[in-house]
Amino acid sequence: MKLSQRSYPHPVVGNRDDVPGAAFQATVEMSSDRENVYVDVATKCSSSTINQLIAKGAAKHVLHVECSNTLFRRAYDFAEPAKRISIPAECLNDAVEVNVFVRATRDLSDYAVDGAHLDYGNAKFQVREGDILAVGEGHIFHIESHFDSLRRIGSIMQIEEALEDGDLPLRVDFNGDKIRIILAKADFKDYKLLKAQEGISAALTTTIVLPVLVEALHFWKSGEAGADNDSLRWMRVLRARITALELGAETDNLVLAQKLLELPLKRALVASRQLAEATS
Amino acid sequence: MSLTIFKETFVNSLRGSVRANLPRYSEDGVWVSDLGVKSQREMETSVELKAPLELLEPTNGDLKDIENAIRVHKALPHLTPLQARDPRLWTRLTHVEHWSYMRKRWPVEKHMKDEDRATRFVESRYFVTQAQSRALLRNGIARLWWSAKVSHDPKRDNPYELTGVLLSTLDITQQILERGIGRAPAVLVGFLEFLNCNKDPLLTGGDENRIRIRRLAKFLNMYGGVCILDSLKQGQIMGLLEAELSRMLNATAPNPSAPVTS
Numbered sequence: 205m206k207l208s209q210r211s212y213p214h215p216v217v218g219n220r221d222d223v224p225g226a227a228f229q230a231t232v233e234m235s236s237d238r239e240n241v242y243v244d245v246a247t248k249c250s251s252s253t254i255n256q257l258i259a260k261g262a263a264k265h266v267l268h269v270e271c272s273n274t275l276f277r278r279a280y281d282f283a284e285p286a287k288r289i290s291i292p293a294e295c296l297n298d299a300v301e302v303n304v305f306v307r308a309t310r311d312l313s314d315y316a317v318d319g320a321h322l323d324y325g326n327a328k329f330q331v332r333e334g335d336i337l338a339v340g341e342g343h344i345f346h347i348e349s350h351f352d353s354l355r356r357i358g359s360i361m362q363i364e365e366a367l368e369d370g371d372l373p374l375r376v377d378f379n380g381d382k383i384r385i386i387l388a389k390a391d392f393k394d395y396k397l398l399k400a401q402e403g404i405s406a407a408l409t410t411t412i413v414l415p416v417l418v419e420a421l422h423f424w425k426s427g428e429a430g431a432d433n434d435s436l437r438w439m440r441v442l443r444a445r446i447t448a449l450e451l452g453a454e455t456d457n458l459v460l461a462q463k464l465l466e467l468p469l470k471r472a473l474v475a476s477r478q479l480a481e482a483t484s
Numbered sequence: 485m486s487l488t489i490f491k492e493t494f495v496n497s498l499r500g501s502v503r504a505n506l507p508r509y510s511e512d513g514v515w516v517s518d519l520g521v522k523s524q525r526e527m528e529t530s531v532e533l534k535a536p537l538e539l540l541e542p543t544n545g546d547l548k549d550i551e552n553a554i555r556v557h558k559a560l561p562h563l564t565p566l567q568a569r570d571p572r573l574w575t576r577l578t579h580v581e582h583w584s585y586m587r588k589r590w591p592v593e594k595h596m597k598d599e600d601r602a603t604r605f606v607e608s609r610y611f612v613t614q615a616q617s618r619a620l621l622r623n624g625i626a627r628l629w630w631s632a633k634v635s636h637d638p639k640r641d642n643p644y645e646l647t648g649v650l651l652s653t654l655d656i657t658q659q660i661l662e663r664g665i666g667r668a669p670a671v672l673v674g675f676l677e678f679l680n681c682n683k684d685p686l687l688t689g690g691d692e693n694r695i696r697i698r699r700l701a702k703f704l705n706m707y708g709g710v711c712i713l714d715s716l717k718q719g720q721i722m723g724l725l726e727a728e729l730s731r732m733l734n735a736t737a738p739n740p741s742a743p744v745t746s
Contacts, residue, residue, distance in 0.1 A: 212710050266712050270667065272616045274565035274628065277667035279714035294564035298615045307712045333720070334711040349566060 214329035215320040218337035225319020226251035230304035230340030259337040272296040306338035360438035365392035381437035403479035417461040539585040571612035574626040606612030646676040659701040672723030
């Protein structure tokens with residue numbers, strides 16, 4: 205939402221000189237990983253009227269995010285002064301407009317703000333649910349995706365179903381061009397069902413791919429594949445990835461695997477939290 | 485079957501040559517495949533079609549926009565917003581797979597008397613010229629997908645019921661999608677549902693209805709200047725529109741107490 209200069213039907217904290225006796229500030233920082241864009245917002249408001257309304261639930265902060273490039277527009281409510289919002293990275297690209305407001309969460313009759321401009325005198329206003337009560341300075345961020353979302357990416361791992369019946373532990377075969385991960389039949393069935401579910405795939409990566417990659421790094425570095433340890437395709441892909449990310453000096457395989465997978469635990473926890481919030 | 489798209493350098497080169505290629509945009513056969521080497525022109529993607537993507541060609545004034553929007557969306561329901569804003573995808577579909585549809589739906593001939601106008605027309609309908617959403621809503625195929633995407637409601641018996649409302653006239657599509665409110669899901673669905681519930685005064689065609697829809701869109705846009713519309717529920721959006729429509733209808737209704745002049 206592009207905020208132009210405007211006059212509101214009631215005094216709005218942070219809008220021109222509507223309320224010279226109070227200020228509303230919002231600092232916004234944006235960061236991202238492969239899965240999500242994180243917006244960290246911290247607000248500060250010196251208006252006792254607004255702070256009281258928030259404290260009793262009659263108003264809330266709103267983080268409004270809009271990206272014209274992907275037709276994305278969402279408003280995120282929060283009562284606390286600071287909040288981290290995560291947005292799937294696939295929803296944002298290029299210029300992203302971020303605005304922070306305080307809005308009424310219900311109709312308010314006889315609304316007046318402490319410290320309002322003298323011109324308002326003793327006027328009281330009828331405020332409706334959703335109306336803006338305070339406005340912070342707008343921000344524009346530029347998100348540039350570092351991967352091509354349409355390009356076919358050859359994976360170095362392939363997940364397969366075990367031939368045998370029964371409950372079996374996950375097994376791995378490092379001797380092909382791809383690393384073969386073999387799951388018990390029932391596990392494979394669940395995996396196929398769950399991998400397409402938004403919010404679950406990140407947790408699956410942590411559960412299945414992370415330990416296998418740690419094992420693969422150990423297998424590769426310790427030379428079990430023979431002297432020519434670039435003989436298999438997955439090794440060459442891994443080497444290229446380590447070089448591209450400048451991770452050649454990392455000796456701890458667990459740390460290296462997590463960096464290669466772009467902190468899968470963090471992504472799994474964020475996705476799980478989103479899932480929990482969506483279902484609560 | 486996976487989707488093939490153009491490479492970025494090829495799209496840029498093709499777009500830079502629109503004026504020079506204008507006569508070819510009147511040809512019935514696909515000609516882009518003759519340009520350059522295949523490996524430099526196109527690449528395969530990881531995107532699989534979920535259903536065959538065949539479009540109906542417009543006939544006798546029936547543009548088939550609604551049917552085709554549903555077809556495009558059913559074939560590619562899983563595209564992410566990032567993938568669905570990619571000019572390489574839509575430029576490929578307009579120039580190769582759906583060239584025949586594009587020739588019928590967006591023929592360049594009627595603009596050919598003015599070369600500048602014809603160039604702009606081809607750029608807007610056959611390419612995605614800017615980073616803004618407006619460009620996506622002008623491209624001949626992207627607009628079908630996006631219209632279905634933003635109006636698709638899986639909770640309905642007919643998930644594409646509101647797609648039919650959105651695409652019922654070009655004016656509605658523009659009034660809603662080309663304003664910011666078109667990007668706010670609850671606002672958009674509320675607006676379309678309101679139109680759907682008020683077919684008689686709003687969707688039966690004619691200038692009067694068109695003006696009413698424009699005024700409602702304008703009203704909602706202005707209301708959004710003081711209120712976070714995105715925070716309201718669909719029913720509240722419909723309530724706002726109901727009150728505004730009543731005001732409009734009352735303002736235009738004949739006043740029975742007014743003196744009769746001869």
